[in-house]
Amino acid sequence: MLCVNFMDGKARPWPVIGPIQLLSATNPHRFLSSIAKEDEHLLVAAAKRGDAAAFEELVNRYERKIFRLTMNITRNREDAEDAMQDAFLKSYAHLKDFQEDSRFYTWLVRIAANEALMRLRKRRPNQFSLDEPIEGDEDLMPRELEDWGPSPEQRFAQTEMRDILSDVIDKLEPDFRVVFVLRDIEELSTQETAKALGISVPAVKSRLLRARLKLRQKLNRYFRQGGTN
């Protein structure tokens, strides 16, 4: 495995980081993504011609987002790092196969999601399957309806909000989490998500609906007026 190369098979010196923290409350750089899209194809074209610096720029641009993706899917730091590395190395090795009919980032997300899913399946062979049918409508009706008040997220400091989001997504079942991460955090379309996961569009929609409702329920504990965590 590629991940073993740079550590000679020895255990990694993982720092003790406490709860996994990947998300923060605000995104002041959100509009940068539209700027990034404009010259992404130039960097990809240069990288395809063998310009290593151009590919490294693509890595610099997306490494945080890809690590967030692999971390959100695997919920394990070692697996997340391995999946991220393998995704970048494979995308470099197969760059000539990238057809440019979609964004490079979307292609990269697909590779990274597959790397992360492979590790998740390995670690939880009996707990995770996207092939399993999901239950009927009975469980969909929301419980615990309480007023959140205006802008509940503004009641929390950025680090607090990061912990809350990390906690609730960690508790979401993997087959719902994966779909939610690709659709609502990485902003892939329903079709792109279905393609990345090898499942049907209705299956994506069904899991996404359940994921969103389950997360609403979990956030209710934190966001309800006068609620405590």
Added chain:
Amino acid sequence: MNCKSVIREISDYIDGALEPELKQELEQHMEHCEDCKMVVDQTKQTVDVFCDSEPIELPIDVKTRLHEALRRKISEKRQ
């Protein structure tokens, strides 16, 4: 449209992917059903709060190992 149907259509509604006729029915239902309105609003807020989330800085050790591995790969490919 009843409450159960509203819940089933929440995702498409907040994604703006609902047929105009269904959208109108759902909105009419919400005018009279505070519970459904609350669930729809909170589900939208749930998506927004995650959608607005920003990845934290990549830990420096993770970044170093990634770029070292990349440079090795580039070097291998050139040889």
